[in-house]
Amino acid sequence: MEEFRRFVAYDYGRLPELTKRHLSWYEDNRERDTAIVSLILGSGLRVNEVATLTLTDIDWDSKRVLVDRKGEKMQSVPFSIRSKLDLEEYMRIRNSRYQPLASETALFLTKGGKPMTKNAMQKMVNKYSHAYGKPLSVHKLRHTFGTQLYKTKKDLRLVQDILGHSDPKTTTLYTHIGNDEQNNAVDEMDSFE
Template sequence: MNMNTQQQNFRKLDVLIKELPWYVEEFIDKKKRKLSPGTLLNYCHDYKIFLNWVLAEGLFNGDIKEISLSLFETLTTQQVEDFLSFLKFQLNNREITINRKLSSLKSLFNYLQNIAETEKLEPYLRRNVMAKIEFNDVSENPETVANRMEGKILIGDEYENFRKFIEHGYGEKNTSNKRILNFHKMNKERDTAIVSLFLGSGLRLSELVWLNIEDIDFNKYNVRVIRKGNKEQYVYFSEQAMRDLKTYLNIRENKYMVSKENKALFVAAPMGPKGTTRRLSARGIEKLIEKYAASFGKPSLSVHKLRHSFATRYHAEINDVPKLRRQLGHSSIETTMIYTHLKNEDLKTAINKLNMPK
């Protein structure tokens, strides 16, 4: 994660923490030295969902910031199970997401019971209901994960067809809607370059969002990214991605009225009274992929599935797991091995001259 991302997450954290009770702020403050601001921000989002549920269920009368520790002493295991059911059936969270939220709560409650103490050297909580709640069993072998993933990624001709659809097809499909057509004309070079880079490199969303123009090496076909653990790495991408990037960069300054000081690679159109051009956000990229995917007829396709699509084709074409692991930035070889289980009969037109290191 680069410094800009960290600073942005710290700012968001400072805003969100003011909405939550004092003991949450104390816990987060203790964790700042060990955990990334992005992780802490996710913790706070999880706590806000839980505390808002407490209010909605009538378990506490008052403001969210006023929810007392004494309430946690009286929570029953059934009430916590009800909250987890709320996550599943009302918020449509997957089992793995529910486990993450439960893990956040377990960390907080463990701190309140076993680490924090009053002036009288007594724990904040004597009873920890979260310690009694078990995680969902979501263990899956790589083949199971691969089989589930296979129907949600681009396969065969879809790989190039999706890129062409963004470049031309989406506009042709919406010629009768001037607003949609004009918006596509404005952004088609940018959006094509974004998808082409995802499909030609396997970058993570956060890595692509924070790219600057200076990060691209146009001679070596690679891009400098800051990966998990704040590690710098140069990641290779395809010739098609390079062509689409150059097409976009040729129109970037004039179309988006970008000042020379703005080095962000992907930008959004100027908005607001001052008309300031800004870096395209992660959510903005997710929304445009969702839009194109739905219109293309593959609504389950997402930014992360584009990464999976790249990895699947790379493995089928090159069949080098260590290189694929490096390309994707995986810390564990087991994560990369998922792609060795994916099946696809039409992979002959895979990655074109990726210029991977020998």
């Protein structure tokens, strides 16, 4: 999924079919959109969790974000170094480009300096995924994070905790094993003869 993040960050703006208006919109929102995609891919946050983030929810030193999980429970969730870099790039331009009121604490903003909604984030990801040529949704990005985390750590409880699942059965969706992994595992059995 790093390829999709890179597409949002750099390649979308190079598409020859973009109109001047679409290119201008992309250039105005590139850092924000990259930060949103990167944060979901680097933390597994739900879209509503990202949409409700405030400036004070980010702990830059520990690379953690405080989110309001389902069931009205607050949880500190880690995010990746790549996400931190993309968030920092967005924060450098946030106030000058989006010009929020001094009282606006929402992390992600629209052109008018207002909080970006969950629906706007979903539409944004859908727009990029359509141009990317793969049907991706915000939930698919979250699922990708969960799957990659499980493949890396093989720790279902860790995945459950980071994704904020209350039911372990939900987390087992991220443990699916592909055909290649199955074939390799069976082939390795030949070495036990």
